[in-house]
Amino acid sequence: MSLREKKKQETRDRIFEISGRLFREKGFENTTVDEITQEAGIAKGTFFNYFPTKESLLLYFRESKEELVFNILGSQMATNAPAKEKIKNFLVLLAENYEKDKALLRMLFFEHRRLVMASGQHPDRKQHGHGNQLRFISIIRDLLKEGVENGEIKERIDLQVASETLHAVYFHSLMMWMHSDTDNSFSRDLSAKIDLVFEGIGE
């Protein structure tokens, strides 16, 4: 790696690190780009050479977080528990991982949607953020398929609809938890709902 590339990486990392710290300390809105660049010892314009907007930083936080999560999940999926258990483990693991850093997660969640919108203009990054949801759904669908093959799950159900429904439950629990100031457990709530979806409501 050339000197140039090394310096570049260093600057990028420094911006990333300082931003993260400031966002956690003072919140996203209350942190200015001026502060970040000042603390990083760079000019304001330099910031925008590395990140197109202040909000785009959140996208990168999100990516690094999700990569971590997917890695954790890889191991879990290899077991041969029943499909239902695997799905529960999958989603509850996500939940537990998120529970570790509510503050930053809230920012990602609440701020990042406008990014998705804004990036609608740029066709090249269209599904950042939504793309990962599809990835989640796809994993769940595969697990459900296993379940059908093992006879744990009704054959006649539409797997796409079912996996989306489970993802819906996951996402909704996440949302409720983020809105709540109390420390209700996200993973516990989620767990109950997954059970319900498996069992069904109707008599």
Add this chain to the structure above:
Amino acid sequence: MSLREKKKQETRDRIFEISGRLFREKGFENTTVDEITQEAGIAKGTFFNYFPTKESLLLYFRESKEELVFNILGSQMATNAPAKEKIKNFLVLLAENYEKDKALLRMLFFEHRRLVMASGQHPDRKQHGHGNQLRFISIIRDLLKEGVENGEIKERIDLQVASETLHAVYFHSLMMWMHSDTDNSFSRDLSAKIDLVFEGIGE
């Protein structure tokens, strides 16, 4: 109503109407407060006498939209169809109503969350937006209760968990629909998922 109050109401309405039109025409971000006030024939400061921020306008759009929806729903709830049908009608009616104005709805959805965050500071308006979700959930729970009494729904399920699950499905369908550019039907998708939750996934 005094002259003063009448003028005030007129100004408020004019801002509201012009904003709505401009937002639909050019999008939320591409519409400036300057434009709005110019077209309304008022000074910039006046705008902020009526609405604390540009984004807060969306809150009022949302309110007026939801009031409409709740009114429509009132009649539906009075019928004596089976609980499942009522819930489906309830949610699908919401869906159909939303399908009429995707553009503005998207703005409300994507922009409004940061409002919720920001209003976290102001304790007086804490649950605008989230409050209505609780209202939805509460209506669904009442309908489920009817269902239990009529024997259409399993007695042992936790009604809170169940109503939240149905709301989750509703919300998720809404989200998927808003992310999609194609004209997949929101209400059709939702309908399938509600059926699934009633039936259950597990064998």
Add this chain to the structure above:
DNA sequence: GGTCATTAATGACCATAGTCATATTTAAGC
């Protein structure tokens, strides 16, 4: 180790949301 093209850093500058001291309008009391 000097030249030059490429890449990155810079900060003055712009656009726009939001503030606030001041000016104007309204209406109540006389």
Add this chain to the structure above:
DNA sequence: GCTTAAATATGACTATGGTCATTAATGACC
């Protein structure tokens, strides 16, 4: 209809995200 206090309107001003023409650093090539 005059006086005055309260409500409302105003626009110059501030704060901040983002742009871009200019300057500085780098490294490939001779």
